[in-house]
Amino acid sequence: xxxxxxxxxxxxxxxxxxxxxxxxxxxxxxxxxxxxxxxxxxxxxxxxxxxxxxxxxxxxxxxxxxxxxxxxxxxxxxxxxxxxxxxxxxxxxxxxxxxxxxxxxxxxxxxxxxxxxxxxxxxxxxxxxxxxxxxxxxxxxxxxxxxxxxxxxxxxxxxxxxxxxxxxxxxxxxxxxxxxxxxxxxxxxxxxxxxxxxxxx
Numbered sequence: 309x310x311x312x313x314x315x316x317x318x319x320x321x322x323x324x325x326x327x328x329x330x331x332x333x334x335x336x337x338x339x340x341x342x343x344x345x346x347x348x349x350x351x352x353x354x355x356x357x358x359x360x361x362x363x364x365x366x367x368x369x370x371x372x373x374x375x376x377x378x379x380x381x382x383x384x385x386x387x388x389x390x391x392x393x394x395x396x397x398x399x400x401x402x403x404x405x406x407x408x409x410x411x412x413x414x415x416x417x418x419x420x421x422x423x424x425x426x427x428x429x430x431x432x433x434x435x436x437x438x439x440x441x442x443x444x445x446x447x448x449x450x451x452x453x454x455x456x457x458x459x460x461x462x463x464x465x466x467x468x469x470x471x472x473x474x475x476x477x478x479x480x481x482x483x484x485x486x487x488x489x490x491x492x493x494x495x496x497x498x499x500x501x502x503x504x505x506x507x508x509x
Contacts, residue, residue, distance in 0.1 A: 440494040
């Protein structure tokens with residue numbers, strides 16, 4: 309059971325939230341987008357939100373700023389969150405404007421809001437679950453895409469709701485977070501996306 313829940317924590321790590329949302333858009337959107345447009349968004353987003361953060365993580369690990377990929381101490385989270393915010397801003401300012409897609413643009417704006425909120429909690433010496441921020445953001449984005457495009461993706465939403473429950477269970481079982489930290493993280497994720505839907509839904 310412990311191995312399975314650890315695997316869930318890795319599989320749904322918040323590092324993958326931006327690229328997962330991007331893929332969710334292209335897989336669910338009924339609007340035609342040629343392969344060049346998809347590649348022009350997916351590839352730089354993958355590099356900026358997965359590959360570069362992993363490189364930064366290895367640097368931070370080697371110099372002793374973080375102790376593991378899950379950053380158990382509040383003090384370990386400041387630099388990774390700041391780096392994440394800078395990379396998300398780079399996407400919003402440099403990547404998406406070249407291949408403008410409103411739904412993705414505001415999804416990333418929501419992620420920036422969520423990251424800034426998490427940074428505020430860290431500055432206040434309070435730890436919230438980045439896993440649940442990511443899951444809340446993705447789940448709300450999926451629901452909004454379903455409404456926006458008037459498509460039935462109930463199965464995908466149901467699977468992701470189940471995955472959210474599994475992630476919550478794994479973080480509790482591994483004693484990575486308390487229940488309030490998980491609930492606050494999930495609330496931040498959902499709310500950050502709700503704040504932006506008025507601009508595209």
